[in-house]
Amino acid sequence: MTGILLLLTLPAGEVKDTSSVEVTAEGVAALGSSADIARDNAIKDALRKAVEQGVGAYIDSKTAVDNYELLYDKIYSHAQGYVASYTIVREKTDKDAGLYRVWIKARVKTGDIQNDLVAMGILVSEVGRPRLAIVVDNEDLAYTLEDYFQEQGFPLVDLSTVKKVLKADEVNLLMDGDKRTAQKVAALTGAEILITGRAEVISEMKKLPYTDEKKAIYTAKLRVKAVEALTGEVIAVSSLKRSLPFSEEEVIKLVGDSSAKELSSEIIKKWTLRKNVIHIVIKGATATKVGKIKNAIKENIRGVSEVLDRGMIEGYAILEVIAETNPQEVLDAIREKEKTLGIQVTAYEGQRIEAKAK
Numbered sequence: 001m002t003g004i005l006l007l008l009t010l011p012a013g014e015v016k017d018t019s020s021v022e023v024t025a026e027g028v029a030a031l032g033s034s035a036d037i038a039r040d041n042a043i044k045d046a047l048r049k050a051v052e053q054g055v056g057a058y059i060d061s062k063t064a065v066d067n068y069e070l071l072y073d074k075i076y077s078h079a080q081g082y083v084a085s086y087t088i089v090r091e092k093t094d095k096d097a098g099l100y101r102v103w104i105k106a107r108v109k110t111g112d113i114q115n116d117l118v119a120m121g122i123l124v125s126e127v128g129r130p131r132l133a134i135v136v137d138n139e140d141l142a143y144t145l146e147d148y149f150q151e152q153g154f155p156l157v158d159l160s161t162v163k164k165v166l167k168a169d170e171v172n173l174l175m176d177g178d179k180r181t182a183q184k185v186a187a188l189t190g191a192e193i194l195i196t197g198r199a200e201v202i203s204e205m206k207k208l209p210y211t212d213e214k215k216a217i218y219t220a221k222l223r224v225k226a227v228e229a230l231t232g233e234v235i236a237v238s239s240l241k242r243s244l245p246f247s248e249e250e251v252i253k254l255v256g257d258s259s260a261k262e263l264s265s266e267i268i269k270k271w272t273l274r275k276n277v278i279h280i281v282i283k284g285a286t287a288t289k290v291g292k293i294k295n296a297i298k299e300n301i302r303g304v305s306e307v308l309d310r311g312m313i314e315g316y317a318i319l320e321v322i323a324e325t326n327p328q329e330v331l332d333a334i335r336e337k338e339k340t341l342g343i344q345v346t347a348y349e350g351q352r353i354e355a356k357a358k
Contacts, residue, residue, distance in 0.1 A: 027046025031099060044080075052064075058268075059122060132156050136196065138200070162174075184313050203219070222241075228270070242254050280355060281352065284356050317357075331348055
């Protein structure tokens with residue numbers, strides 16, 4: 001029976017991110033009684049520095065310093081495991097400095113680094129902890145997705161909060177990917193990312209190989225997508241089907257966790273690229289007023305390169321501000337120039353500003 005179970009569960013293994021990048025790094029080690037040992041230590045130092053560069057692609061230097069002990073314990077001390085391959089470009093004995101020096105070219109497994117930074121909670125914090133709302137038509141799978149994202153450090157907007165702002169038919173529209181309904185949820189609940197979709201869990205009695213005995217086989221199907229709520233832009237789609245014998249609970253967890261891992265990876269990638277994108281949700285603005293606010297932001301807020309009108313929903317206008325400076329600097333400038341812009345900031349968090357038109 002063990003062999004049968006192995007064949008059934010093997011296809012459902014974790015999704016591996018095979019992303020990698022080539023870097024160069026120098027490693028050094030003190031010359032001691034053995035040049036060979038010094039060389040080995042210099043190579044280890046070079047590998048660690050190569051991996052540090054891989055980590056630096058995802059987090060800034062301040063975050064790296066603040067979390068150095070955790071990063072060292074979980075990643076840097078296991079540097080060789082994050083390097084797919086390396087070649088020694090140059091090496092020499094520096095007798096004047098008492099050091100052995102090695103220069104390497106290494107292929108660093110950035111996909112693995114990203115996954116582990118997410119698991120450690122560092123990367124979610126680095127990208128601003130975007131708020132998620134999960135709306136799936138299977139309660140058990142929805143809970144599984146929620147548990148996974150909460151463990152990764154994502155703040156969640158409760159489903160009951162989402163349902164309060166929607167009419168009965170709008171919940172189905174949301175699960176089917178309706179853009180305006182997504183924008184409504186974003187404007188009224190503060191959700192920045194929506195994970196929506198449909199699921200099915202079925203069971204059937206099947207005869208197992210090499211025996212006449214029938215057992216219950218549970219199959220879970222899940223198709224979900226992650227959407228940037230205010231714009232309707234699709235970030236990622238996951239469609240999975242898994243089967244297991246004996247346990248409905250286990251197959252639900254398997255499908256839910258695998259799907260969540262796929263979506264989480266793509267969300268992080270997307271949010272890493274949009275560090276300087278700010279959304280302003282303005283209550284009570286007419287179309288004419290929105291145009292004036294948009295122009296005023298471009299003319300008066302330093303570092304703003306573009307302001308996009310993302311539409312109006314339920315009396316809320318949505319502007320997307322693309323800046324060359326960080327969001328905090330944009331927020332500070334907007335608060336200083338509220339009168340000039342014709343708005344009053346009422347709340348802000350991360351990369352979202354709420355305001356009302358004056």
